[in-house]
Amino acid sequence: GENVEQHPSTLSVQEGDSAVIKCTYSDSASNYFPWYKQELGKGPQLIIDIRSNVGEKKDQRIAVTLNKTAKHFSLHITETQPEDSAVYFCAASNRYGANSKLTFGKGITLSVRP
């Protein structure tokens, strides 16, 4: 089965700086890679996703890049703000697999220092 790993488990950046969060996956058949943001005491919310037929996707201050050869994908947040502080989860799935389900990483806690 799929195995998704996130490193490190915590990341601290200064407000205004960029943050990059990396994930690796094991199943070369995976072709859908979403990122979720979870604020304290709330459920995770989808913030951006990418499919394997593209290498990069951008939405305002956030972007996701995918390297299929190396089997890793990254979340990039530019001009970080205190409200970006949260736990970020990456995930992977094979959207063509029977009853495809997302496999999540363990999450990374991002702290943006004002």
Add this chain to the structure above:
Amino acid sequence: SQTIHQWPATLVQPVGSPLSLECTVEGTSNPNLYWYRQAAGRGLQLLFYSVGIGQISSEVPQNLSASRPQDRQFILSSKKLLLSDSGFYLCAWATGNFNEKLFFGSGTQLSVL
């Protein structure tokens, strides 16, 4: 628009007591429904998923069970809670051909004492 409701938000239960957590979805039909558990400092563990009324798949052996009595209702239960059942429980739904995008509820923080 679609919304997902999950309750209660917090719950403190003694060991050995029963459990019932409820989740309902509005604004969509025939969704896939999921129960996840999030232990402190750990990721999201899929417990159950359902593709239709009465259809439940269990991902991990455990002390919990799930039921789907109606199309948009998903219930997580236990007859006797264990200390290890403590955690943050999340209900989620997905729809579409490939069920990619998961939409999570606000979660229930369960403490078993």
